[in-house]
Amino acid sequence: MMVKIKVSDLAKNFGKQSKTLIELISKYIEGPAKKSSSVLTEDELNIIFDRITKEHELKSLEPYFASKREPTPEEKEAKKEAAAKPKTDSKSKKHQSQAAILQMAEQAAKRAEEKAKKKANQTPQARTKGEARRIDTRANTVDLEKYNQKYEDIAPASSYNDNQNKQKLSQKSKQYRKKKPHSRKKETEAQRLARIAEQRKKQQIKISVPEEITVGELASLLRMTATEVIKELMKLGMMVTVNEVIDYDTAEIVGTELGAKVEKEVVVSIEEQIIEEEDENDENAIPRCPVVCVMGHVDHGKTSILDAIRNTDVTSTEAGGITQAIGAYQVTTEGGSVITFLDTPGHAAFTAMRARGAMATDIAVLVVAADDGIMPQTIEAINHAKAAGVEIIVAINKMDKEGANPDRIMQQLTEHELVPEEWGGSVICVPVSARRKWALISFLKQLISLRKCANSKQILTERLRALLSRLSSIRAEVLSLPFSFRTVLSTQAT
Ligand code: GDP
């Protein structure tokens, strides 16, 4: 936007008369003469500024700068004094303290100067040269112990009460590296087992084990895992599972080996109670059939003899051909007397069961294979029968076999205090063959003729009845065979 300036205004600013400016313009620009109230054009303004500037032109600026010179020192002093004089007069005290402060400040400045000089003489630090200093902020090797030492010096732990714990500086990273459980909660399974084993060592466990026990039950009595017990059994050469039954002797060895004190559990079994109660002079005595237990070494033909008597074939349906439980069968003779037969397992693992069979019987039939002779379990059976005080009748089986030698068997029997009738003793020995059904009738005749069998006044207690039915039901379960066979035997038949 163009600024409109009148001739009169501009003249006023320059301190000139309007007339002078109008004349100046008319000199350079043609046209009608300007009035003092006329507005100046750009050209006219340029001419005026140009001309006036030229009029006031200076050859050198020096005279201008020279006109502003410095005051002389005397003049300065005079000025200072003039300024300070009235203050000194009015506030002399304040001035004195200020002077003291000034003095101190001077001294301080001097000291600082000396220090700076000293520093300048020293070798400058690397930092001052602009070198980068690297710091490992992970700080995983900070020796905090020394701080703890300092802390200990300041406030010794001994001065604290027992229940007051002093906080110590510790490095988190170190704590993690230790990987130790901080509390019981974080205890691992292995540590738990180790702790239990430790406790067990300190306090010997006393366990009472019955005649027979499963591996699992023994483990729980020992407060151990079944695996530990199985391991121990393996060391003894027995490959068993958790549910397998082991006898007391084995359990005792394992338990002792595992640091426990093993005692035999005194269980008054049904059979024992029956035997104790058995009194021939009992007023409640009622006639009952004799109970015959068939015992002997495995595979000597116990089950086969019973099969032959019953005309059934149980051996072919048994698991592995081994009797797994005590089976009970009843046989009725022509005369009407009923004989109960108990078939016992012959395997070593069934010692307890065999003993039980002997306990509950009146007569024990000892089966010995004519070709094999007396074996460890035959001896065991003899001992059980003797302990139970039952009469023994020997069936020398497998007479059809080539190597059958009944004399050798009888010879061996005498070694176990069983002297055959033929040799002047009291033990009846009958050579038979279960397979060929040889001499079985004669064997049964001999059996019936025995004192216990002939004596009709036996005691049949409710308990014995229950036991017999229980034994039979076990057998029935194992073999899925119907219980209670009643084979009518004709003693006259051949
Ligand atoms: P257990 O274990 O004593 O009950 O014996 P078993 O009755 O199961 O018989 C064992 C094996 O001997 C079977 O294979 C029978 O066939 C066999 N056996 C049983 N009695 C005789 C026999 O009189 N003569 C022959 N040759 N073999 C027999």
Ligand code: MG
């Ligand atoms: Mg058998």
